[in-house]
Amino acid sequence: MITCAHYRTALLAEPHAADAQLEQHRASCPECQAYSARLLQFDERLGRALRVDVPAAPARVAVLGASGVDAAGRRARDRPRRWFAMAASVLVVVALAGGLWLTAPHRSLAADVVAHMAGEPQAWTSGPVPVPATELDPVLAAAGMRLNPQSGPVSYAHSCLFRGHEVPHLVVQTEMGPVTVMVLEHEAVNGPKPFDEAGYVGVILPVPGHGSLAVLTRGPHADAAGLERIAARVRGAIHWDGPNG
Amino acid sequence: MNDPLGGNSKRARFQALCQALRPDLLRFAFWLSRDRALAEDVVQEAMLRAWKAQDSLLDEAAAKPWFLTIIRREHARSFERKRLVTVDVDELIAREEPMLAAAQDQDLAELRAALFKLPEEYREPLILQVLMGYSTAEIAAQLELSPAAVLTRLFRARKQLRTLCGEDTRLDP
Numbered sequence: 001m002i003t004c005a006h007y008r009t010a011l012l013a014e015p016h017a018a019d020a021q022l023e024q025h026r027a028s029c030p031e032c033q034a035y036s037a038r039l040l041q042f043d044e045r046l047g048r049a050l051r052v053d054v055p056a057a058p059a060r061v062a063v064l065g066a067s068g069v070d071a072a073g074r075r076a077r078d079r080p081r082r083w084f085a086m087a088a089s090v091l092v093v094v095a096l097a098g099g100l101w102l103t104a105p106h107r108s109l110a111a112d113v114v115a116h117m118a119g120e121p122q123a124w125t126s127g128p129v130p131v132p133a134t135e136l137d138p139v140l141a142a143a144g145m146r147l148n149p150q151s152g153p154v155s156y157a158h159s160c161l162f163r164g165h166e167v168p169h170l171v172v173q174t175e176m177g178p179v180t181v182m183v184l185e186h187e188a189v190n191g192p193k194p195f196d197e198a199g200y201v202g203v204i205l206p207v208p209g210h211g212s213l214a215v216l217t218r219g220p221h222a223d224a225a226g227l228e229r230i231a232a233r234v235r236g237a238i239h240w241d242g243p244n245g
Numbered sequence: 246m247n248d249p250l251g252g253n254s255k256r257a258r259f260q261a262l263c264q265a266l267r268p269d270l271l272r273f274a275f276w277l278s279r280d281r282a283l284a285e286d287v288v289q290e291a292m293l294r295a296w297k298a299q300d301s302l303l304d305e306a307a308a309k310p311w312f313l314t315i316i317r318r319e320h321a322r323s324f325e326r327k328r329l330v331t332v333d334v335d336e337l338i339a340r341e342e343p344m345l346a347a348a349q350d351q352d353l354a355e356l357r358a359a360l361f362k363l364p365e366e367y368r369e370p371l372i373l374q375v376l377m378g379y380s381t382a383e384i385a386a387q388l389e390l391s392p393a394a395v396l397t398r399l400f401r402a403r404k405q406l407r408t409l410c411g412e413d414t415r416l417d418p
Binding site: 015108196 | 261264265266267268269271272275276306309352353356357360371372374375376377378379381396397399400403404406407410412413416417418
């Protein structure tokens with residue numbers, strides 16, 4: 001049997017700890033329940049405070065590879081020069097990024113998706129039970145889309161305001177556990193954009209004619225290649241209503 | 246990252262890895278150094294070192310802790326080079342004021358200033374937990390501490406931070 005002091009000590013170290021004894025204490029102690037709620041709010045603010053804005057990735061990071069000429073006959077002769085070019089390329093990428101740190105007026109799309117997760121923590125605790133069609137369909141209909149079952153069971157569905165537009169925010173149960181899917185019809189990307197930010201691993205995939213799709217998850221099971229497969233599957237499961245569908 | 250396909254593929258993979266991890270690496274370096282310019286230098290140096298040492302990264306899934314280790318070492322080196330003995334926190338806060346207040350949210354700006362005042366031994370595990378989403382075991386491995394020591398530091402970090410932010414701490418242990 002743990003005491004309130006033990007409970008709060010453990011909570012201050014690990015506010016999101018999943019421990020049966022702690023859960024049991026919280027359930028039986030209203031004061032500690034209130035304490036937990038306040039601490040989780042504090043931690044949510046702390047997360048936002050730590051996520052300082054960093055510049056969006058430079059558009060032409062390909063400079064890293066632009067100098068690479070690997071013809072076998074030139075390899076030995078060019079080795080020092082190639083190494084210098086590669087090093088310089090990395091420097092260019094980072095310098096570009098660094099130089100933009102203060103001047104960039106916007107955050108990257110991935111950073112905004114991650115920030116949105118922090119503002120909707122209930123999505124992660126929704127449990128594996130699929131939401132009824134009466135809840136899911138209006139969210140999809142508002143975006144002019146339908147989803148066939150190959151995407152996997154949807155356990156959370158909500159229309160969220162994101163960068164000025166209402167977008168579907170779904171949690172889909174997959175072989176990797178629950179993953180969040182955001183359908184971003186107003187955000188075009190020119191290729192898969194993997195990201196790994198603030199404990200979330202994800203990918204933003206282009207959806208031809210319909211912007212993009214962000215798929216992300218967190219935790220030890222997160223794996224970028226697996227997420228890209230899941231994202232492609234979900235993208236394939238979307239049917240668009242209307243003339244461009 | 247052994248690469249049977251050749252240098253271009255290797256370079257492209259390394260580049261993609263840097264792209265995906267860069268925002269968190271910059272944030273980590275910033276909170277570690279509390280200095281935007283130094284954070285940029287540290288990440289820049291760390292990426293060069295990482296590129297040079299990429300053969301030692303056997304599993305791309307472990308890339309993030311690998312980069313963080315390089316950044317921590319590079320940060321330590323930069324301090325050795327500059328022989329910084331004492332740090333005036335108020336001066337640091339004043340210098341990074343545009344960054345700290347960038348959220349245009351007074352509450353967040355205060356929290357960021359309080360984070361600046363937290364000793365590094367408490368700030369670092371807190372960043373790894375809250376910003377990187379690391380478990381206690383992962384933080385322990387990264388910082389070469391025991392899990393119990395990590396928990397103690399996390400407890401003290403939040404306790405100090407809450408006090409610095411004027412939170413109601415009457416019920417804190």
